[in-house]
Amino acid sequence: MYDFFYGYAMSICLRYSRNREDAIEVLHDGFLKIFKNIGGFRIEGTGKQVLYPLQAWIKKIMIYTAIDRYRAQQKYSGQEDIHLHEHALYQAAPTPLDSMAYEELMGLVQALSPGYRAVFNLYVIDGFTHEEIAEKLGISSGTSKSNLARAREVLKKRLKKIDIRNPLGYAKR
């Protein structure tokens, strides 16, 4: 089960984490919850009838585990850490756009500050509303909207920088 869902679960964890080490910790915390609660998972059927609900369940657990970690880290991480991290991103993103793979796009998301990253993931990729995000992250919905807008701005800027080096643009990939 770990091997089967590794890629799927890890893709979620990486989006919510700053680096691979953090993502692995989230992944393992999530799998521990899955293994602990798998006895209560009751779906009758075969194939996709089981796979999709199970996948959805795993996704939810991974997202909530990542959010828990985000909330825990919020107590220890300050703004300085966030700015330093964003600065580090600009230094480490000289990749030509044409060769940019999904991994590198996810790297851009990873390089966002924790607050922006969490809101962007929850809203854009995982489809939560601002109200739900506000509840999960313990912030107001206004802050959630603001963080999303800023996250988009940061991502656009970074894509533009890459775009200058490669006139083909990311859209032509």
Add this chain to the structure above:
Amino acid sequence: MPKDDLDQLFLDAADWFRPVQQPEDWTKMAALLDRRPARKLRPVAIALVFLALLAGGFLLVRSMHPTQAACPGCSSRLVQDHHAAVSRAAGVSARGKVAENAPLANPSPTAKSLSGSDRSFQSRGRVVPGGSPRHQVALTSSLGKNQPLVSAAGANAILATPSNPGTRSGVGLVQPGASPAAIPSGPMVLGGNAPIGVIPFNMPSIALEVFGRAPVSLSDQSPPVPKIRRPAMIRWQADLLLGPDLTLVTSSLWSNPGMDAGIRMSYHFSEKWQLESALLYSSKIYKALPSEYHPIQPYTGMPDLQQINANCRVIDLALDVRYNFKTTLGGTWFAEAGLSSYWMNREAYTFNYKSGGYPTSTSLAISNMDRHPLSILNLSAGYEFRLSRRVSWQVQPFLKLPLSGIGYGRVHLVSTGMLFSINYGL
């Protein structure tokens, strides 16, 4: 780039992105799965620490009072082999016939216990210099009807006088500095089976020499004896505390016990009353139902919340009044009551809920957020085992009742448990 295109770009990337598994990832996961929960070791750790506490107390007392600690029954047993040996080495000798069927607890060839079933054994004693501390010699005697029996101690001389002619049960105390006339003299007849006295030699310069058929002469050779002073009451006391702590919110949901550890200072107003202040670091582990959980800022997003598991670290500052209602030779029965203030040092909650019918959980960790001054009523009672004048240890079952909601969930946290402490009078 329009924001919708941007969102779609990253959405597609997320959908198609599949990281490759590294071989060491499963190794880490397997290690996590194999790891035993740490809390299973907690009872063993508590037991070990408690045993270490007891052993430490015992060694401390033994180092302070080597003789008593090595032989706790000394005061009640009349004769011990080593006592007799030490007495002999200290200058106590006996001349006369030692009965073969001496009725002593532990007779041995080295024991110079004086006894005799025949009444022909007669003895008298005198105090001579050269004894060593804390020697005891037991005498058994068949005393003449009007003859007092005298034993000697460094600080006191114990005078045994037949309260009833023909028997040998009377014991009197010769006060230090008593006039020679107050101390009876005359021949002392020893024999028979009845143990009648113990002669402890507390002063280094005093020993007892027993001669056959010689007159008793204590008063003229007794050295000056210091006055007995009643020791001043120890006012301050410091305690080290340790014990299990069982926290309950719902009677039906039991958790593993946590642990309390800390220090306590006491001030003794009198023999009966004490004021105590304790600083405890407690782990409160409990389970609560959603109906008992009333957070000020509700942690929402869990539509079908089933249960909350909590593991909190609490700093408990207690102020109690203690009443010693019965003091015996070995210790003190007491009861105490007071109030505690809780400082929630760390709160970790796991919310177990169902999402779409599937069980899942999420957690929340809070540090140093909630403080509850004087919000807990402390009730306890126990027994303090006296090990020496300054050292004791005590067992103290306790009950802590909340006067308000505690922690993030404002739950009514009831704690009970047993505190073991080792106490030292300052």
